[in-house]
Amino acid sequence: MPDFGTNLDTNRNAEQAYTLIVEEAEKKLRLDKFLADRLPDLSRSRLQALITQKCLLIDGAIIETPNYRLKVGQSVSLSVPQAVDPEPVAQDIPLDIVFEDPYLLIINKPSGMVVHPAPGNSDGTLVNALLYHCGEDFKGIGGVKRPGIVHRIDKDTSGLMVVAKTDECHQGLVQLFAAHDIERSYNAVVWGYPKPASGRIEGNIGRSPKNRKKMAVVPRGGKAAITHYKTLQILSSGAASLIECRLETGRTHQIRVHMTHSGHPLLGDPLYGSQSQSRIRNLPSAAQEKMKSFERQALHAKTLGFIHPITKEELTFSSELSIDLKDLINSL
Structure with missing residues (x-):
């Protein structure tokens, strides 16, 4: 994390810190517009609030005015406090x-x-x-x-x-x-059909180096992750499949990341899925219509089993697929 100087009180608790250099094409831009262009993950109103809260330095000096006009070569340092x-x-x-x-x-x-x-x-x-x-x-x-x-x-x-x-x-x-003494299984609808029909996916999961909002299978670092999958039903002549996934580990977005890594992303997944028009055109007409309104990943936590920590009773639960998932599968 860059050193923003002793006058920037919020730096001690910063969750994220950025240092940006003003380029020729950006001279005379308003400070808030410059930040909004460079940091699209933060809204302009949020950036304006951070500026007025003394979270920004230009060439080492605190700037509190969002409409400040920039000069080429200036160093803009922004500290975003932990939410x-x-x-x-x-x-x-x-x-x-x-x-x-x-x-x-x-x-x-x-x-x-x-x-x-x-x-x-x-x-x-x-x-x-x-x-x-x-x-x-x-x-x-x-x-x-x-x-x-x-x-x-x-x-x-x-x-x-x-x-x-x-x-x-x-x-x-x-x-x-x-x-790992919890039994968990999930049902998912994925694009294509996995080969082999059942297997084990292993790959460390960490923050994607290309998109910090996403997780990914990473070659170095990350956390160990293992997913076991089994094909339950091939749908629409192989355009999609209903699968079961069992987890050995519980990483963020694990099933979504591992199935995408294997070439079979989940239908409807807005972050990891590939909802290409060519894939959708291969579906039956009813499924094509269903996909227009299906706006979530096709994933359901189906079973859960464990030994009760207090009573020591063996507990096992199973839940029906949600109505929207049942409708999607029926349309396929």
């Missing part, structure tokens, strides 16, 4: 509860629901719903009355999740996940 999660509030949001006892819950999460509040999704999340549903049932996770989120599934992935109510149960579940 702070908002305090979750209880909200009356319906939940599909598969199992509940005094220690944990099994939730069948719908697609479109974010698990935990974060910048851009401060409410309407699974945590908000759980706080309302459980209330005083939460005995405290790390000294705070909140749900113990042990694992997450992506916003647009549907299916089963386990949530702890007590600190003891939370710690037990964490240990089970760390030891």
Whole structure:
């Protein structure tokens, strides 16, 4: 991280830092316009706020005016402070509860629901719903009355999740996940059909060097990841397939990344999928129509099994595919 100098208070807690040099074609540009062009992942309003909050230096001096006009060769340094999660509030949001006892819950999460509040999704999340549903049932996770989120599934992935109510149960579940003693399987619809029909995909997963918003199988670094897959049904004469994936590890976007790496991205995946028109034209007409409105990755957390950390009971759960996934498969 670049040294922005002792006068930039926010640098100590910076999540990201950028140093940019003004080029000839950028002279006399407004500072906020220059930053918006160079850093498209940050909105112009967000950049303007950072400038007025003294998060920016030009040639070592703090600049607080977004309309500052730039000169060729100037060094522009921006520090983006780490985002702070908002305090979750209880909200009356319906939940599909598969199992509940005094220690944990099994939730069948719908697609479109974010698990935990974060910048851009401060409410309407699974945590908000759980706080309302459980209330005083939460005995405290790390000294705070909140749900113990042990694992997450992506916003647009549907299916089963386990949530702890007590600190003891939370710690037990964490240990089970760390030891890979949780049985998990997912159903996915992928482009083409894998050869062989079943197998093992192994490849370290880390941040993509080409797109920092994506994960990728990386040749160096990253975290070890292993996915086992099995073809359940070939669809549309091989244009797509329904597969089952079982995880040995639980990396961010693991199934989506590994299936894309193997040449079979998930249908509807906006980040990793290849929704080319040539592929879509190979589908039946009903499926082509369905794909126009199917705006999420075709992925469902189908089964979940483990030994209850407190009661030592063997628990196994399975959930039906969501209606939109069933419709997609039927159209294929």
